[in-house]
Amino acid sequence: MNDSELKQLVEKISLQYFHKPFRHNAYFNPRLRTTGGRYLLKSHDIEINKKYYNEFGEKELIGIIKHELCHYHLHLEGKGYQHRDRDFKQLLQHVGAPRYCSSLPASQQKQSAANSPAHLYEYVCSSCGIVYRRKRRVNVNRYVCGKCGGKLILNRRVF
Template sequence: MEKQQELISFSGEDLQNLVQKISRDFFEGLPYIKTTFKHSAYFNNRLRTTAGRYFINQGNIELNPKYYEKYGLEGLISTIKHELAHYHLHQMGLPYKHRDKEFIALVKIVNAPMHAKPMRQYKYVYTCSTCGVSFHRMKKINTNKYRCGKCKGTITLKETV
């Protein structure tokens, strides 16, 4: 699932340069994109559940360093492309939200993901002994009390992560 690779230590300036390079390489020259990235991009250690976010009022992009540690440079670049899609559309006065067709089209053009890979690691994996469906849980459950929601079969603890 995760690739073990050498992580590059990014200073604030290195990250800013990477975001500007991705903006130039993937967004410059597209028909309706007429801006380059002129705001700040930085890591925020307090982010827990999101890979990155674009601030509409300031125009800045925040990125999660733990997401980078888990998924490497490839995960970081895909997050930057996603946030830059929000940025460029908003700067041009176009619809920039996830549900907007312009955003969906731009994300497909630059090959950015619509959603980030999950950050959460589940501790327990349960399986149904009848139909084989797997359940991922953070908390341990009483297998005598609960049944499979699909077929009502018995649930067994498969593995502990």
């Protein structure tokens, strides 16, 4: 699928589910990494992550397009177009658009690799004994216990 076919699909979905025309551009953006698509407020264009189409197919792509069209139409109408707004949540439900897109398998592997290392530093409060585990080193001369204000002591370093 190329950009012109994507634009035609967006126009078709807009008429079919929203009964309103889509009058701006829709295209694939290869720089998108963590999101399925995005609606640009200034230009009213819609950018789509092609990796989602390649990984999950047209069904996931249609869901992403519906989600971005919710932002698009609500913004143009002057209604609440942000994720937290009631208008947005109601329109998502009405057209059957997903609130979030699926995670890409490659990004899940990166996340699990990033989360797998154990905490490298363990600090203990000298007053109340609470244990703090951190991945990054803490300056014990500058920071104190958040609970009682006691002095922190480096208990162990794990590598």
